[in-house]
Amino acid sequence: MEATEPFSDPNACISYFATLRWPDGPVCPKCEGKEHYYLASRCIWKCKKCAKQFSVKVGTIFEESAIPLKKWLMALWMITNAKNGVSATNGKTKMATVGGFIGSCEMPADGG
Numbered sequence: 001m002e003a004t005e006p007f008s009d010p011n012a013c014i015s016y017f018a019t020l021r022w023p024d025g026p027v028c029p030k031c032e033g034k035e036h037y038y039l040a041s042r043c044i045w046k047c048k049k050c051a052k053q054f055s056v057k058v059g060t061i062f063e064e065s066a067i068p069l070k071k072w073l074m075a076l077w078m079i080t081n082a083k084n085g086v087s088a089t090n091g092k093t094k095m096a097t098v099g100g101f102i103g104s105c106e107m108p109a110d111g112g
Protein backbone atom coordinates (compact mmCIF):
# COMPACT_ATOMS: atom_id res chain seq x y z
CA MET A 1 0.00 0.00 0.00
CA GLU A 2 2.71 2.41 0.91
CA ALA A 3 4.71 1.37 -2.10
CA THR A 4 2.13 2.99 -4.36
CA GLU A 5 1.91 6.08 -2.19
CA PRO A 6 1.53 8.87 -4.75
CA PHE A 7 3.18 11.41 -2.49
CA SER A 8 6.38 9.71 -1.53
CA ASP A 9 8.19 12.66 -3.04
CA PRO A 10 6.62 15.80 -1.60
CA ASN A 11 8.53 18.11 -3.86
CA ALA A 12 7.25 16.34 -6.94
CA CYS A 13 3.71 16.65 -5.63
CA ILE A 14 4.08 20.26 -4.72
CA SER A 15 5.48 21.11 -8.08
CA TYR A 16 2.53 19.25 -9.61
CA PHE A 17 -0.01 21.22 -7.63
CA ALA A 18 1.92 24.43 -8.09
CA THR A 19 1.57 23.91 -11.82
CA LEU A 20 -2.17 23.53 -11.41
CA ARG A 21 -2.45 26.53 -9.20
CA TRP A 22 0.00 28.80 -10.93
CA PRO A 23 0.16 27.78 -14.60
CA ASP A 24 2.66 30.54 -15.25
CA GLY A 25 4.77 29.79 -12.21
CA PRO A 26 4.35 30.62 -8.52
CA VAL A 27 3.20 34.11 -7.71
CA CYS A 28 4.25 35.85 -4.53
CA PRO A 29 1.16 36.43 -2.35
CA LYS A 30 2.68 39.63 -1.03
CA CYS A 31 4.12 41.50 -3.99
CA GLU A 32 2.90 39.28 -6.85
CA GLY A 33 6.51 38.80 -7.90
CA LYS A 34 7.26 35.83 -10.09
CA GLU A 35 10.92 35.34 -9.27
CA HIS A 36 11.53 32.94 -6.43
CA TYR A 37 13.93 30.56 -4.85
CA TYR A 38 12.54 27.13 -4.12
CA LEU A 39 13.53 25.81 -0.72
CA ALA A 40 13.20 22.10 -1.36
CA SER A 41 13.97 21.11 2.22
CA ARG A 42 10.90 23.00 3.41
CA CYS A 43 8.80 22.72 0.26
CA ILE A 44 8.29 26.46 0.06
CA TRP A 45 9.19 29.34 -2.19
CA LYS A 46 11.00 32.49 -1.18
CA CYS A 47 10.31 35.61 -3.15
CA LYS A 48 13.43 37.20 -4.62
CA LYS A 49 11.85 40.61 -4.42
CA CYS A 50 10.33 40.85 -0.95
CA ALA A 51 11.71 37.68 0.68
CA LYS A 52 8.21 36.47 1.49
CA GLN A 53 8.16 32.73 2.07
CA PHE A 54 5.10 30.85 0.97
CA SER A 55 3.92 27.36 0.24
CA VAL A 56 1.49 26.02 -2.32
CA LYS A 57 -1.08 26.21 0.47
CA VAL A 58 -0.83 29.97 0.82
CA GLY A 59 -4.15 31.72 0.56
CA THR A 60 -6.16 28.54 0.91
CA ILE A 61 -8.18 27.29 3.84
CA PHE A 62 -5.38 24.85 4.45
CA GLU A 63 -2.81 27.49 5.16
CA GLU A 64 -3.90 28.09 8.73
CA SER A 65 -5.22 24.65 9.41
CA ALA A 66 -3.29 21.95 11.17
CA ILE A 67 -3.66 19.64 8.22
CA PRO A 68 -0.22 18.35 7.29
CA LEU A 69 0.82 19.18 3.79
CA LYS A 70 0.86 15.53 2.90
CA LYS A 71 -2.79 15.07 3.84
CA TRP A 72 -3.66 18.23 2.01
CA LEU A 73 -1.98 16.85 -1.07
CA MET A 74 -3.83 13.60 -0.62
CA ALA A 75 -7.11 15.49 -0.54
CA LEU A 76 -6.26 17.23 -3.77
CA TRP A 77 -5.11 13.98 -5.24
CA MET A 78 -8.45 12.44 -4.43
CA ILE A 79 -10.22 15.34 -6.08
CA THR A 80 -8.14 15.08 -9.21
CA ASN A 81 -8.65 11.35 -9.31
CA ALA A 82 -12.29 11.31 -8.32
CA LYS A 83 -14.12 8.61 -10.22
CA ASN A 84 -17.43 10.40 -10.02
CA GLY A 85 -17.93 13.42 -12.17
CA VAL A 86 -14.37 13.98 -13.25
CA SER A 87 -12.98 12.16 -16.21
CA ALA A 88 -9.53 10.94 -15.39
CA THR A 89 -8.63 11.11 -19.03
CA ASN A 90 -9.42 14.77 -19.29
CA GLY A 91 -6.42 16.67 -18.02
CA LYS A 92 -8.07 20.00 -18.49
CA THR A 93 -11.04 18.99 -16.38
CA LYS A 94 -8.76 17.78 -13.65
CA MET A 95 -6.87 21.01 -13.65
CA ALA A 96 -10.05 23.03 -13.67
CA THR A 97 -11.35 21.00 -10.75
CA VAL A 98 -8.29 21.51 -8.65
CA GLY A 99 -7.93 25.09 -9.79
CA GLY A 100 -11.55 25.76 -8.91
CA PHE A 101 -11.18 24.01 -5.60
CA ILE A 102 -8.14 25.99 -4.62
CA GLY A 103 -9.53 29.13 -6.15
CA SER A 104 -12.73 28.89 -4.15
CA CYS A 105 -10.64 28.56 -1.01
CA GLU A 106 -8.55 31.61 -1.61
CA MET A 107 -11.17 33.83 -3.18
CA PRO A 108 -11.85 36.71 -0.83
CA ALA A 109 -15.40 37.96 -0.37
CA ASP A 110 -14.81 41.10 -2.33
CA GLY A 111 -17.11 44.07 -2.26
CA GLY A 112 -20.39 42.37 -1.50
Ligand SMILES: [Zn+2]
Nearest residue numbers: 028031047050
Ligand atom coordinates in the same frame (compact mmCIF):
# COMPACT_ATOMS: atom_id res chain seq x y z
ZN1 LIG B 1 7.22 39.01 -3.02
